[in-house]
Structure formats: C-alpha cells, structure tokens
Amino acid sequence: MPQQYKIDKVAEIESCIEQNAGLFVVSYNGLTVMQAQELRHALRECGAQMKVYKNNLAKIALKNQEQPEIDELLAGPNAYVFYETEPVEAAKALKTFAEKSKGVLEIKGGISDGKAVTADEVKAIAELPTKDQLLGQLAGLISGFARDIAVCVNGVSSGLARSIQQVSEQKAA
Structure with missing residues (x-):
C-alpha cells in the first residue's frame, strides 16, 4: 500500500498536467540556489513554472493522464517545467538560461501538444516566433x-x- 504523501504528490502532478498545455524536462544537476531562483523567475514571467518531483511519481502521473511515455528522459535529478498555453516562450527562457549557465542546465525533452519531443525539438521550438x-x-x-x-x-x-x-x-x- 503506497504512503499517503506519495498519493497526494501524484495527484498534484496530475493536476499540473491537466492545467497546463505541456511540460519540458530539464536536468538541473549543478544548479545553484541563485540560478534556480533566477530561472524560476524567468519562467514565471512567461507563464510557466518549474517543479521538482521524484521521477517515479512523475512516471505514474504521466501514465495516469495518458500522456506519451518519456521514460528515457526521467533519469537523474530532473525538474519539470509546466507551461500554460504556448511552449515558445518557456522554451526560449530555458534555452537562454541554458546558454547563459554554460551547460549547468540541460534540456532533455518533454511533451508538447500531446506528443513527446526531444531536446533538439525543444530548441527548435525556442527559435519560433x-x-x-x-x-x-x-x-x-x-x-x-x-x-x-x-x-x-x-x-x-x-x-x-x-x-x-x-x-x-x-x-x-
């Protein structure tokens, strides 16, 4: 029997998935607290939010919400960037921060319009107007x-x- 806090966390992740148009998965290994705050602020300005969840709980929530499988992305310390409406501004913020942080933040991929996207596709989305x-x-x-x-x-x-x-x-x- 799973513990109640894990059930609550999966419900929270499912709620984020339902309320937002999509998500990007980023590796934040090596990110300082100041950099994380800066990134969260930049994402908040463009209608996105960054959350950190356990990968196993995220996998369960994605499966429950019938989202595409992105299990290969869910390894290591990951953060999940949920965007409300359009992925372009969130992708631009992530790409800009990744370039500025010189490789500390790595874009792994995500889900956009109900389809799994790779890191290269996220970077291509960032190039769109x-x-x-x-x-x-x-x-x-x-x-x-x-x-x-x-x-x-x-x-x-x-x-x-x-x-x-x-x-x-x-x-x-």
Whole structure:
C-alpha cells in the first residue's frame, strides 16, 4: 500500500498536467540556489513554472493522464517545467538560461501538444516566433494588402480625373 504523501504528490502532478498545455524536462544537476531562483523567475514571467518531483511519481502521473511515455528522459535529478498555453516562450527562457549557465542546465525533452519531443525539438521550438509576434506579422501583411488595394483604387480614379482634365484642356485650346 503506497504512503499517503506519495498519493497526494501524484495527484498534484496530475493536476499540473491537466492545467497546463505541456511540460519540458530539464536536468538541473549543478544548479545553484541563485540560478534556480533566477530561472524560476524567468519562467514565471512567461507563464510557466518549474517543479521538482521524484521521477517515479512523475512516471505514474504521466501514465495516469495518458500522456506519451518519456521514460528515457526521467533519469537523474530532473525538474519539470509546466507551461500554460504556448511552449515558445518557456522554451526560449530555458534555452537562454541554458546558454547563459554554460551547460549547468540541460534540456532533455518533454511533451508538447500531446506528443513527446526531444531536446533538439525543444530548441527548435525556442527559435519560433511567439504568438504575439506572429499576430503582429499577420496584421502587417493584412494592412499591407489593404494599403496596396487603396493605392490601386485611388490610382485608377486619379488617372481617370487627369485624363478627363487633359481632354478638356485640349478641347478648350
């Protein structure tokens, strides 16, 4: 019979999995307390949170929530980064911190959109533009098309007006 605190911890992990869109697994071996606080703060700013759980309890919770198996990632001291909506900002924060910490933090992989992702895929996600950047680019494209159409429509009417004026000047002469 499992101990009650382990049952509670598995329920807590399951709750985190349900409430968030996905998670990344990172190895934090060698991370100082100050670095961990800095990383947690950076993740909190982008709508993510980092938690440390026992790997066996995490495996049970992932299995209970019918998530893809990532057992090969769950070895050694791991931290789990749960992100609320979009993985890009959390992945960028992790990648930036990993580069800054010179290898102390290692991105192992995770689960995104219900699929297991590797460390390379997490780094590729970090290279993508954020949702706000994509929306800005889309708005720029739409306004560019609208402006081009307005210029074309205006060009037709002004060209017609100039032609009529030239014809009337020629007839008056």
